[in-house]
Amino acid sequence: MKVKQQLINLIKQLGELVYPRLCAVCGLRLGRHEDTVCLECSLRLTYYRETAFVASERLLASPLFRSLSAPFTYAHHNDTHQMIVALKYQGYRSVADYIVRIAMSKQALRFHPKDIDLILPVPIEDGRLQKRGYNQAALLARALAKQLNLPWSDKHLIRRKGSHSQTAYGRQERMQNAQRAFALSSDPKQASALAGKRILLVDDILTSGSTLLTLCDLLESCGVKDIHVFVAAVTLRRY
Template structure:
């Protein structure tokens, strides 16, 4: 006798035994919710920096590097939901978080004339040892989501990390800056000549990593540079 199983019943049974939880708030995801619950999608602390040219992130780089625009999707606070989200994204193998947040951010940036003119989206690269350990580059996941909403294409292997660095956590602003000196290089600068590049990372704090990436990029003739991150941490 053949027993026919309704796939929706099977899915319901599996979710009962192994409920999917929102990585931001920890609540169980209900039917049709994917990755992040609906409440968190609407209520995480968005910055709206795409509406403010001289926002906090942009001001961090004044007098250091020449930027067209800068943006972060969320405010990051210790112990908050965004920190929970980023922890699952970076350390719990939930790469799909980056894609989803990229689409959310991309929808905002597509309505901004400056960001809408991006030619290439370049994620901050991981050193190969860190990439092997983590299994994916979280900034590249974010970039892929952005590219679904923006016209720019992801250029992942042009900006490279030429040496590994120690974690930036618990370092002072000056120590972070020194730690990132001469870490990045561009393999094919000609491809980026006269292009608008969007440099993306997961979190911006002091901006040392993004500044170190920007230095070799801005040596390219005619290159215009903008920055986007998932979160801004004061």
């Protein structure tokens, strides 16, 4: 077994000579004991504190909302922004696992796993999914499910074809676009299976809250009991 592990490590090291592991933030080569984000960049990431920023207020319009968990804060042109860009647009899938590990180590989860029945990621439109190859919210949901030993599914919520990204909209436009963008699965079994469930809803960034509130409304319509929210980062910009 020891010889086998040494062989695996050797193959891994040879692979890194050809395809070196790069930091998702600065792009420089990672050290042997660094993973996804180098130590220097990790020290510059900005952490979210609910007691200081109270971003959960953006979601209080839903009677099902129970808690907001977020390890990071987000602003354009800072290191957290670059980390999210790497996850969302540059194929750094391992960033999702890194974010969840940080959330666990910083005790950023404001819910107890026993209070969650199912983890649901915010869906993306099929065309964008095919182009990108993955849904970043689903990567976060899967990483959370693995860490917390909970089930997750991307079959219950859909994003309608032709709906637009929320990035370029102001708050009012975000609300209107979100209401047009999402729907429950057309499979009645998927919708009925949510009745009475306690859901952890997962997304990459919380901005105005319009997307998450719209999904809370959809989940309320099919009988969901409680909704907790996890996002990788909370924007501190005012909307």
